[in-house]
Amino acid sequence: MNEAIMHVETEVIHGGFSPDKETGATTTPIVQSTSFSHETAEELAHIFEGRAPGYVYSRISNPTVISFERRMTALEQGLGAVACASGMAAISTTALALAGEGDEIVSGNSIFGGTYSLFKNTLSRFGIRPVFVESTDVHAYKDAITDRTKLIFVETIGNPKMDVPDIEAISKVAKEHGVPFVVDSTVTTPVLLRPREFGADIVIHSTSKFVSGHGNAIGGIIIDSGTFDWSNDRYPQLAPFYKKTRQFAFLASLRSLFYRDLGCCLSPFNAFLMLTSIESLAVRMERQCANTHEIALRLSRDKRVENVRYPGLASHPDNETAERQFSCGYGAVLTLTLGSKQRGFEFINGLQRVQNLANIGDAKTLVIHPASTFCLDATDAERVAMGVSDDMVRLSIGLEHVDDIWLDIDQALDGMTEETTDMKDSKEEEQNSAD
Ligand SMILES: Cc1ncc(COP(=O)(O)O)c(C=O)c1O
Numbered sequence: 050m051n052e053a054i055m056h057v058e059t060e061v062i063h064g065g066f067s068p069d070k071e072t073g074a075t076t077t078p079i080v081q082s083t084s085f086s087h088e089t090a091e092e093l094a095h096i097f098e099g100r101a102p103g104y105v106y107s108r109i110s111n112p113t114v115i116s117f118e119r120r121m122t123a124l125e126q127g128l129g130a131v132a133c134a135s136g137m138a139a140i141s142t143t144a145l146a147l148a149g150e151g152d153e154i155v156s157g158n159s160i161f162g163g164t165y166s167l168f169k170n171t172l173s174r175f176g177i178r179p180v181f182v183e184s185t186d187v188h189a190y191k192d193a194i195t196d197r198t199k200l201i202f203v204e205t206i207g208n209p210k211m212d213v214p215d216i217e218a219i220s221k222v223a224k225e226h227g228v229p230f231v232v233d234s235t236v237t238t239p240v241l242l243r244p245r246e247f248g249a250d251i252v253i254h255s256t257s258k259f260v261s262g263h264g265n266a267i268g269g270i271i272i273d274s275g276t277f278d279w280s281n282d283r284y285p286q287l288a289p290f291y292k293k294t295r296q297f298a299f300l301a302s303l304r305s306l307f308y309r310d311l312g313c314c315l316s317p318f319n320a321f322l323m324l325t326s327i328e329s330l331a332v333r334m335e336r337q338c339a340n341t342h343e344i345a346l347r348l349s350r351d352k353r354v355e356n357v358r359y360p361g362l363a364s365h366p367d368n369e370t371a372e373r374q375f376s377c378g379y380g381a382v383l384t385l386t387l388g389s390k391q392r393g394f395e396f397i398n399g400l401q402r403v404q405n406l407a408n409i410g411d412a413k414t415l416v417i418h419p420a421s422t423f424c425l426d427a428t429d430a431e432r433v434a435m436g437v438s439d440d441m442v443r444l445s446i447g448l449e450h451v452d453d454i455w456l457d458i459d460q461a462l463d464g465m466t467e468e469t470t471d472m473k474d475s476k477e478e479e480q481n482s483a484d
């Protein structure tokens with residue numbers, strides 16, 4: 050059957066999978082084995098040389114993990130994938146495979162705090178210079194590219210700024226300069242967006258979030274769209290791999306060098322958990338996006354709240370870009386500002402069912418205060434660039450009934466100390482102009 054014509058709802062269940070030939074098992078078994086035994090010395094040597102297929106050692110590849118890679122490859126309509134121990138492992142492995150001492154990474158500035166820190170603090174120690182630009186400013190990417198640029202990086206919805214870069218427009222800039230465009234689609238998942246269709250050369254997910262969906266497994270994945278010409282002499286480290294494997298050069302370099310050497314493999318058990326939960330990804334995303342849209346609308350009309358950021362709101366500056374790029378909804382994360390850090394903390398402490406923890410994309414509704422948690426290391430200027438203020442709270446909306454989520458939010462908003470008259474007035478003005 051032609052897999053390319055499957056809808057995403059079908060692909061999450063069947064993509065890249067056929068029942069086990071030997072046993073007929075319809076679920077990928079957990080192959081919890083470190084190594085794989087072979088009959089002869091010649092056979093193992095041939096696998097090592099890449100002359101024969103087969104498994105050697107689970108740090109390099111594992112049948113359960115490969116099954117997960119195939120599902121994600123099918124979902125992203127890519128050439129192939131390599132699954133990693135975490136989203137951060139996927140991003141750092143990609144960056145280290147493409148860039149080295151003296152090279153540069155051009156990145157949108159509205160990205161997850163951990164990725165910002167990776168580029169700014171960790172990779173810079175290896176001589177890789179990050180150049181941060183305004184995430185939604187297409188011209189800024191163009192101006193930042195030099196001969197040393199080895200990749201352009203964006204998130205599909207900036208976490209936690211909630212801005213939406215124009216993936217297609219940035220991909221044109223990347224193509225003009227012969228630089229691969231790396232897109233972190235964690236918050237959109239293949240259900241909302243297939244970045245390849247908009248020109249992304251490499252798609253990354255932290256699968257710890259919506260793909261896992263139940264807050265029980267850390268993982269990440271790198272998917273090569275198959276759209277970048279790896280014979281490009283900007284990447285001399287890939288030349289030997291290009292000679293042997295042509296368009297698979299990037300994936301081959303990961304498998305037999307960077308990924309193998311960095312040792313950031315996904316465990317078979319986590320791959321199994323993700324293969325199980327991914328089957329419900331489409332329905333979960335549909336419900337979570339619908340819940341989030343409804344909560345965003347209610348919050349945006351609420352006088353106890355100063356401001357709400359959600360790309361699904363008509364008032365959001367990137368609403369048109371989101372509308373053009375996403376199908377099924379606008380994501381399941383939103384932020385709100387409450388006038389002061391104290392009121393933000395009071396709101397979080399007042400929530401009874403919504404859980405205060407560092408994650409997004411769970412079946413449960415979650416809350417966090419970004420400035421004092423995952424953006425703690427950022428300077429004031431960086432926090433402004435990331436759209437983080439002291440009075441901002443992030444919500445990741447779950448699968449519960451929307452009225453129950455609202456009930457908890459509503460009572461927590463009620464429990465905050467009185468808002469200032471100024472805030473009420475500005476909200477009223479905003480409301481009047483929106484009407
Ligand atoms: C957009 C995005 N990318 C990457 C990561 C890092 O993923 P992980 O926690 O799986 O390393 C996160 C984590 O929150 C994220 O939100």
